Amino acid sequence: MSAEYLVDGGVAVITLNNPPVNGLGLATRTAAVEGIRKAELDDTVKAIVLTGAGKVFSGGADIREFNSPKALTEPTLHTLIRVAENSTKPVVAAIHGVCMGGGLELALGCNYRVALPGAQVALPEVKLGLVPGAGGTQRLPRVLGLERSLEMIVSGTPVLSDKLAGTALFDEVFPAGTELVPAAVAFARRIADVRPLPKVRDRSVDHPDFEAFLRRSRESVKAMAGPFPAPLACVECVAASVTMPFEDGLKFERERFLQLAQSPESKALRHAFFAERAASKIPDVPADTPTRQITRAAVVGAGTMGGGIAMSFANAGIPVTILEMEQDRLDKGLATIRKNYESTLKKGKLTPEKFDQRMGLITGTLSYKDIAQADIVVEAVFEDMGVKESVFRHLDSVMKPGAILATNTSTLDVNRIAGVTSRPQDVIGTHFFSPANVMKLLEIVRGAQTGKDVLATTMALSKKLKKTGVVSGVCDGFIGNRMLEQYLRQAGFLLDEGALPEQVDQAIEKFGFAMGPYRMSDMAGNDVGWYVRKRRAIEAPDVTYSKTADLLCEQGRFGQKTGAGWYDYVPGDRTPHPSQMVNDMIVNHSKELGIERRAISDQEIVERLVYALVNEGAKILEEGIALRASDIDMVYLTGYGFPLQRGGPMFYADWVGLPRVLASIEKYAEGRNGDAWKPAQLLARLAAEGKGFNS
Numbered sequence: 219m220s221a222e223y224l225v226d227g228g229v230a231v232i233t234l235n236n237p238p239v240n241g242l243g244l245a246t247r248t249a250a251v252e253g254i255r256k257a258e259l260d261d262t263v264k265a266i267v268l269t270g271a272g273k274v275f276s277g278g279a280d281i282r283e284f285n286s287p288k289a290l291t292e293p294t295l296h297t298l299i300r301v302a303e304n305s306t307k308p309v310v311a312a313i314h315g316v317c318m319g320g321g322l323e324l325a326l327g328c329n330y331r332v333a334l335p336g337a338q339v340a341l342p343e344v345k346l347g348l349v350p351g352a353g354g355t356q357r358l359p360r361v362l363g364l365e366r367s368l369e370m371i372v373s374g375t376p377v378l379s380d381k382l383a384g385t386a387l388f389d390e391v392f393p394a395g396t397e398l399v400p401a402a403v404a405f406a407r408r409i410a411d412v413r414p415l416p417k418v419r420d421r422s423v424d425h426p427d428f429e430a431f432l433r434r435s436r437e438s439v440k441a442m443a444g445p446f447p448a449p450l451a452c453v454e455c456v457a458a459s460v461t462m463p464f465e466d467g468l469k470f471e472r473e474r475f476l477q478l479a480q481s482p483e484s485k486a487l488r489h490a491f492f493a494e495r496a497a498s499k500i501p502d503v504p505a506d507t508p509t510r511q512i513t514r515a516a517v518v519g520a521g522t523m524g525g526g527i528a529m530s531f532a533n534a535g536i537p538v539t540i541l542e543m544e545q546d547r548l549d550k551g552l553a554t555i556r557k558n559y560e561s562t563l564k565k566g567k568l569t570p571e572k573f574d575q576r577m578g579l580i581t582g583t584l585s586y587k588d589i590a591q592a593d594i595v596v597e598a599v600f601e602d603m604g605v606k607e608s609v610f611r612h613l614d615s616v617m618k619p620g621a622i623l624a625t626n627t628s629t630l631d632v633n634r635i636a637g638v639t640s641r642p643q644d645v646i647g648t649h650f651f652s653p654a655n656v657m658k659l660l661e662i663v664r665g666a667q668t669g670k671d672v673l674a675t676t677m678a679l680s681k682k683l684k685k686t687g688v689v690s691g692v693c694d695g696f697i698g699n700r701m702l703e704q705y706l707r708q709a710g711f712l713l714d715e716g717a718l719p720e721q722v723d724q725a726i727e728k729f730g731f732a733m734g735p736y737r738m739s740d741m742a743g744n745d746v747g748w749y750v751r752k753r754r755a756i757e758a759p760d761v762t763y764s765k766t767a768d769l770l771c772e773q774g775r776f777g778q779k780t781g782a783g784w785y786d787y788v789p790g791d792r793t794p795h796p797s798q799m800v801n802d803m804i805v806n807h808s809k810e811l812g813i814e815r816r817a818i819s820d821q822e823i824v825e826r827l828v829y830a831l832v833n834e835g836a837k838i839l840e841e842g843i844a845l846r847a848s849d850i851d852m853v854y855l856t857g858y859g860f861p862l863q864r865g866g867p868m869f870y871a872d873w874v875g876l877p878r879v880l881a882s883i884e885k886y887a888e889g890r891n892g893d894a895w896k897p898a899q900l901l902a903r904l905a906a907e908g909k910g911f912n913s
């Protein structure tokens with residue numbers, strides 16, 4: 219049953235029932251239409267109440283039916299809204315909890331709307347690169363006015379029902395604690411005989427100077443929309459609510475909706491939306507896998523990462539103790555945390571109470587015995603196997619049974635780390651990204667012996683920390699950094715062949731990356747990669763790479779922290795300035811290699827950087843290191859600044875077409891350093907089969 223029907227003293231109550239959020243799927247729409255028709259035919263019924271089961275009215279379209287023919291099967295949402303709007307008996311929407319998207323559009327088609335306070339009201343379609351498609355942009359301005367409705371539709375942000383009390387959106391917002399359905403039924407009885415039936419569509423949108431308002435809105439929305447067309451389309455639809463008759467406005471909105479649904483930007487946003495949900499599912503770890511309780515945490519190492527990780531725990535209300543080896547390092551780490559919170563406080567993004575509460579949750583120690591009772595400990599010491607092994611031996615000897623032992627290593631072998639403990643089932647990788655209290659991504663590295671309950675607990679923890687958890691198998695660099703290595707290799711070869719850092723950065727930033735590889739390396743510290751390359755030079759001596767980065771580090775140009783890197787910096791300012799000295803060094807190096815430098819197009823730069831990610835991603839997928847292509851996309855969208863409008867490297871490759879991607883890779887394999895371009899078997903196979911990574 220997807221909508222229940224009962225009659226209560228002359229009022230039919232139709233309850234949408236499609237957990238978890240009463241999504242308006244085909245079965246629910248059908249039952250709602252049948253309910254309204256039944257009520258119309260029943261002479262004892264004078265009015266109809268439409269409400270939602272459980273704690274919400276309706277969250278809108280049923281996301282399980284996205285991209286399915288069911289979404290277009292009659293009765294569509296449009297039909298349901300028309301049936302409600304044209305009912306011969308008054309229909310009252312009784313709203314609580316959540317009233318979003320199609321749910322709000324349905325409510326706007328009803329004759330009356332009553333609500334409990336605290337209900338979240340929104341038209342969030344813009345977040346998926348769309349405009350509301352079932353009349354939302356035409357009806358909302360008719361009850362809220364131009365300015366308020368435009369703000370809601372362009373931002374997609376929920377507004378609480380109590381904040382909207384007194385507007386024509388709600389006929390009544392009941393006091394807190396009211397029982398919704400009986401109150402709505404009583405309301406329905408009161409208005410049962412009122413004729414003509416009020417309809418939102420019959421109202422007009424009044425604004426004293428709508429043309430100037432719309433002109434200003436177009437300008438400001440254009441400036442903030444970046445590469446996404448949907449926000450401006452929202453403005454045009456809202457404009458249509460003033461400038462066109464209702465039916466024409468509906469048609470205009472529908473056309474924009476269909477157009478945007480086909481746009482690459484909306485497809486990318488919808489892909490990211492589903493990818494995030496998919497990432498939380500691990501095939502052999504079902505949702506009901508028992509989890510361990512995490513009420514106390516510990517972090518080893520109060521450096522860059524340790525401090526940020528401790529803040530993530532404190533932000534989630536979990537008390538955390540940081541263990542350091544020396545008092546002054548501990549003091550420095552704690553002072554940095556305080557400074558970070560203070561700056562948030564100053565910006566007004568944290569209340570003084572929350573500041574005290576968070577600082578109160580973080581303690582420091584030099585003694586292992588003070589962290590022994592933690593439910594999880596995250597190691598964030600130097601990226602050195604010897605140091606990590608010694609820390610894990612210590613942890614094994616002191617931590618209480620059942621504690622999760624996690625490592626924040628960015629490249630090292632989690633199985634080897636687990637191997638020095640007597641409890642490898644409790645060991646897992648939790649790879650945070652810098653700054654750890656800000657970045658969304660948490661790569662969760664599953665060791666060969668990691669227990670399923672440990673994995674399930676860590677996945678649940680990632681949600682609690684407000685992170686996107688993505689599972690990776692064990693390999694050097696895991697998903698993100700293993701791919702990044704190929705990206706940086708190409709960036710280096712481009713310098714050897716004729717490009718300069720600013721050209722590489724500009725080309726990829728124009729493609730949409732938040733930051734090019736050289737600006738990024740200067741920010742993260744060039745020494746980090748230097749150490750990794752030195753280790754790899756021993757472990758994998760045959761792997762070629764440009765020596766320019768090593769030459770840079772030999773001069774101590776580690777990036778922003780040393781005031782000089784690929785770029786020059788003015789003290790106290792993070793703006794990069796092209797460095798004549800570095801550029802000369804690059805040109806000289808090409809000469810030493812006997813390379814005649816050539817002009818390299820932006821297109822070649824973008825292809826080589828992005829396809830390097832794609833090719834390595836395909837290898838990661840075929841080796842089973844990533845569970846699905848969309849997980850790789852999530853890693854790049856949430857941890858590496860890959861342009862959201864392109865949906866992640868694997869989604870982008872599908873969009874370009876795998877045969878084209880493969881052909882380019884084969885072409886680059888013929889060029890200099892072609893050994894870096896061995897096409898992944900999976901890529902070649904899918905290209906031959908006419909398939910994509912995500913389909």
Ligand code: NAI
Binds near residue numbers: 520544597601629649
């Ligand atoms: P860091 O050098 O800033 O901090 C390391 C801290 O660990 C230092 O304060 C040091 O005193 C402390 N430490 C070293 N040995 C210790 C021991 N035996 N007991 C207690 N404390 C000890 O290093 P960072 O950047 O925070 O990196 C830490 C880990 O996180 C590394 O494994 C690194 O690969 C990883 N990582 C780093 C990222 C970054 O952007 N910096 C990003 C993601 C992971």
